Amino acid sequence: MSHNPFYDPSLSARHRSAWLFKLFTKGSILFTLAFLLFFLFDMLKTAFPAIWQTYVQVDITYSERTVKYTNRAVHKDYRKIVSRAWLRNIPKQVEKNPDLMGKTLSMWVLADDQVDQYMKGHHHKLKQKQINLIEEFKASGKVSVEWNDIFFSNGDSKIPEYAGIQSAIVGSVLTLLVTMVLAFPLGVMTAIYLEEFARDNHFTRFIEVNITNLAAIPSILFGLLGLSVFINLFGLPRSSPLVGGMTLALMTLPIIIVSSRAALRSVPESIRHAGYGLGLTKQDIVKDHVVPIAMPGILTGSIIGLANAIGETAPLIIIGMIAFIPDSPTSIFEAATVLPAQIFTWAGMPERAYVEKTAAGIVVILSVLISLNAVAIYLRKKYEIKW
Amino acid sequence: MFNIEHKKKSDILKERAVVLTLGTAATLAILTTLGILFSILFQAIQFFELKSFWYFITGTQWHMSHDESTFGAVPIFAGTFMITVIALAVAIPIGLGNAIYLSEYADNRVRKWLKPVLEVLAGIPTVVYGFFAALTIAPAIVEMSAYFGLEAAYNSALASGVIMGVMIIPIISSLSDDVLMAVPSSQRNAAYALGMTHSETIKNIVIPSAMPGIISACLLGFAKAIGETMIVVMAAGLRPNLTWNPLEDMTTVTVRIVDSLVGDHAFDSPQTLSAFALGLVLFVITLVLNMISLQQIRKFKEKYKINRL
Numbered sequence: 001m002s003h004n005p006f007y008d009p010s011l012s013a014r015h016r017s018a019w020l021f022k023l024f025t026k027g028s029i030l031f032t033l034a035f036l037l038f039f040l041f042d043m044l045k046t047a048f049p050a051i052w053q054t055y056v057q058v059d060i061t062y063s064e065r066t067v068k069y070t071n072r073a074v075h076k077d078y079r080k081i082v083s084r085a086w087l088r089n090i091p092k093q094v095e096k097n098p099d100l101m102g103k104t105l106s107m108w109v110l111a112d113d114q115v116d117q118y119m120k121g122h123h124h125k126l127k128q129k130q131i132n133l134i135e136e137f138k139a140s141g142k143v144s145v146e147w148n149d150i151f152f153s154n155g156d157s158k159i160p161e162y163a164g165i166q167s168a169i170v171g172s173v174l175t176l177l178v179t180m181v182l183a184f185p186l187g188v189m190t191a192i193y194l195e196e197f198a199r200d201n202h203f204t205r206f207i208e209v210n211i212t213n214l215a216a217i218p219s220i221l222f223g224l225l226g227l228s229v230f231i232n233l234f235g236l237p238r239s240s241p242l243v244g245g246m247t248l249a250l251m252t253l254p255i256i257i258v259s260s261r262a263a264l265r266s267v268p269e270s271i272r273h274a275g276y277g278l279g280l281t282k283q284d285i286v287k288d289h290v291v292p293i294a295m296p297g298i299l300t301g302s303i304i305g306l307a308n309a310i311g312e313t314a315p316l317i318i319i320g321m322i323a324f325i326p327d328s329p330t331s332i333f334e335a336a337t338v339l340p341a342q343i344f345t346w347a348g349m350p351e352r353a354y355v356e357k358t359a360a361g362i363v364v365i366l367s368v369l370i371s372l373n374a375v376a377i378y379l380r381k382k383y384e385i386k387w
Numbered sequence: 388m389f390n391i392e393h394k395k396k397s398d399i400l401k402e403r404a405v406v407l408t409l410g411t412a413a414t415l416a417i418l419t420t421l422g423i424l425f426s427i428l429f430q431a432i433q434f435f436e437l438k439s440f441w442y443f444i445t446g447t448q449w450h451m452s453h454d455e456s457t458f459g460a461v462p463i464f465a466g467t468f469m470i471t472v473i474a475l476a477v478a479i480p481i482g483l484g485n486a487i488y489l490s491e492y493a494d495n496r497v498r499k500w501l502k503p504v505l506e507v508l509a510g511i512p513t514v515v516y517g518f519f520a521a522l523t524i525a526p527a528i529v530e531m532s533a534y535f536g537l538e539a540a541y542n543s544a545l546a547s548g549v550i551m552g553v554m555i556i557p558i559i560s561s562l563s564d565d566v567l568m569a570v571p572s573s574q575r576n577a578a579y580a581l582g583m584t585h586s587e588t589i590k591n592i593v594i595p596s597a598m599p600g601i602i603s604a605c606l607l608g609f610a611k612a613i614g615e616t617m618i619v620v621m622a623a624g625l626r627p628n629l630t631w632n633p634l635e636d637m638t639t640v641t642v643r644i645v646d647s648l649v650g651d652h653a654f655d656s657p658q659t660l661s662a663f664a665l666g667l668v669l670f671v672i673t674l675v676l677n678m679i680s681l682q683q684i685r686k687f688k689e690k691y692k693i694n695r696l
Contacts, residue, residue: 014584021586022492028484029501032560035553036508042523043515186412193409209681210416216607216677217670218614220641221423223648224666228426232654250419257416283402311512314616314641318648340514347518347621355522362515369510377503 043366047359049120053148053161054111056081056137060090062100067091074109080130081137083110085162108144113160113353119145123352151360155326156342160353163346165361170328171241171321171336172310178245178332179252179309184302186249187256188291191298194257195264196286215254222251223318231319239320239335247315252305259301263294296383303376307369313340339365427670430663437657443664449627449643451658458661460668462627466637470548470623471612473633477552478608482559483601489560490567491589509557517621520550525622532634539634540624547622548633551615555608562607566600566684567593569693599687606680610673616641640665 008014058078066073070087086109094100115134117124126134137143155167190211198204226247230236236243267290275285291298316322322341329336337345339361346358435443438458446459485505489498525546532539539545570593578588594601624636625646647662687693 008582014587018584018586021590025484025488025492028481029488031481032485032508032556033504036504039511039519042519046522186415189409189412190416193406193413197406197409198413207413207416210420212681213674213677214416214419216610216673216680217420217423218610218616218641218673220614220616220644221427221666221670224644224663225419225423225426227648228430228663229422253416253419281402283405307510311510311514313512313514314620314645317620317645322649340512343518344514344617344621347514347521358518362518365512366515369512370507373503373506373510377506 040366043359043362047356047363049122050151050356050360051148052120052145053150054116054119055108055144055146056111056115056134057106057108057142057144058082059104060107060109061104062090062094063102067094077133080126081112081115081133083112083159083161085157085159086110110150110161111143113351116161117352119143151357155328156324156337156345157326158324160349160351160357163354163357165339165342165364167325167328168337168339168342168361171325172338174241174329174332174336175244175248175316175321175338176306176309178241179248180302180306182246182249183252183256183305187253187302187305188260188298190253190257191260191264192286192291195261196282196290211254211257214250215258218314219251219312220314220318222247223315225250226315226319237333237335239323239337241329241332241334241336243319244316244321244336244338245332247319248309248312251312251315252309255305255308256298256302259304260294260298263297263301264290266297267293293385296379300376300379303372303379307372307376310369310372311340311365313338313344316341317344423670427663427666430660431667433655434657434660434664437660447629456657458657458664460640460665462629463638463640463643463665464668465629466544466623466627467613467639467641469544469631469633469637470551470619470639471609473545473548474551474555474612475605475609477549478555478559478612479605481552482556482604482608483563485556485560486563486567487589487594489564491585491593505557505560508553509561511554513554513615513617514621516550516554517547517618520546520618520622524550528634537634540636542622542624542636543634544623544637545633547619550622551612551618554615554618555611558611559604559608562604563597563601566597566604566687569600569687569691570596571691596691597687599683599690603680603683603687606676606683610676610680613676614641614669614673616645620645640669644669 056078058074060073062073067090070090071079071084073087073090074082111119114124114126115130118126118131118134134143150162151164153166154162154164157163190207194204194207198207226243230243230246231238236246271289271293272285275289280288316338320335321337322345323335323337324345325335325337343358343361343365346354346361443458443460445461446457447461448457448459449462450457489501493501521542525541525543528543528546529539529541574592574596575588578592583591619639619642623642624638625642626636626638627643628635628637630637644662644665647658650658652658
């Protein structure tokens, strides 16, 4: 080998360093993937118990007295194992069905969250007496673990076993409706103006710099804007989907503008020239040819903007959308909360039962986001045109 | 003969109106920036009329009470800086590693799969990261420190810093990937012809060429880390704490903003106004970082005559 004039004695060391470098980049990809898998697994594992809910069979007495003092409806020994929130509904039940009055019925009743945690084998605060009672119930088949439909049909509650995400989902839908109604037309209009009509002057460039800056400004500062302009200056109702939606619209705007511009730019000049050749006006060309061709790209960008807005929390906390909202809002002017804010509130609750609810809320929001992303990728693939 | 139609006057007016409407929509971006700037600035000025500006940027005591509050923001800036540095220490090597693997080593099939997976990571809401940091990472760090005989707080700067780093990985990797892909392949081929190995080409040729773009990506990640709110609100501390130990609890600018606005203070009390003073600092820093980042990427584009990116 030594007579080879091209022999480099350091070659094997160089190859080793090349191998090490490739290993490092592979390692970083593996780390990222491993984190994602571990994270998703951890969330699913934490959320899994939330799909079940414990019920117990006890005698419920309906009388004048128990309508007034609902916790007297069950035997004293069972009070700790029955959900307080369920008992509070007794007056409503009687109102709906007056025949119940004066009867004592054996019913399946929602169990207290501590009982639920005990049944799921988690940490609980039950006393030995209550544990014995539950074991007794179990032996006689009076405990059952069932599908948790409360989680989707109820709003927030300070009583964990009764808490659900319905009001938060309605709040999120209202807020995002406001966001998209504002941000989509305004974003697309801005993009069309900048890409098709604006002259290349200082004013246009100033707008462009502003858009890129808006994309980089921390979301919490949009919350400060919402608080001092929309709420304090305009006097719009605090905590409402209207203010939340307006604030999120300003944040979503740059995302929609940037992706719409890219979509418009990818429409080849030949299309426009063909239009001019046929004697169309610029506006006709843009309206009837350029924008329809760019539409899939514009929609993809808007879906990604929407997905971003769904998960945004910080600015909404600043404008007060973390209020306790047990009932779903019915208009965009009422106080509301949104799903990520609900997750934030539950994450701060001391009761162990809220942990699985929080994780379940996270699984719901992640499923929505991942499906939106999948739709965006599908749209991009399906309508991608190679000119 | 051709039949030439003349535009009707009403059509011309209509067209002008359309362009004017579109142009008005475009100015909303300016209005928003100005709106943010002024809404923060006015309140911040009010705050500095009540409290000393000098003490705000140099004082080390951030302390709230009914009669005598002091607003020295140094411990808050220090906490923000510490958590950001931890985040970047995680995100820059891994994000760049991802970008280099995707652009230089991965074949097209693998790339097609990995890109959407990274997009999933980028799409996870920060409130979810915050929950994960507080529930899973923080206790793990406490246990691990105990194993080494160290004492860590449950809301340590390390836990929120590491998770924030993971959050920034997709930002750094996707922009760096675009930049690395844009380096002309003639440069790589020239390096191979001179007998360089693949990794030597990447380290000596591709990365230096792409440097402005990589710097730009890292600066954007930096700005994102400083302004990140939910992770630190859920996993970092509330107490302004001036320390070098990342295992202790520290607080950040964004945590203090949320904390002082969520409470029941009067809108013109120093507590509430201090949020806007901190917001002003955040605004100025992210704006400067973004400007430098834009200038770097422009440098890269001009060097290689690239229009997309």
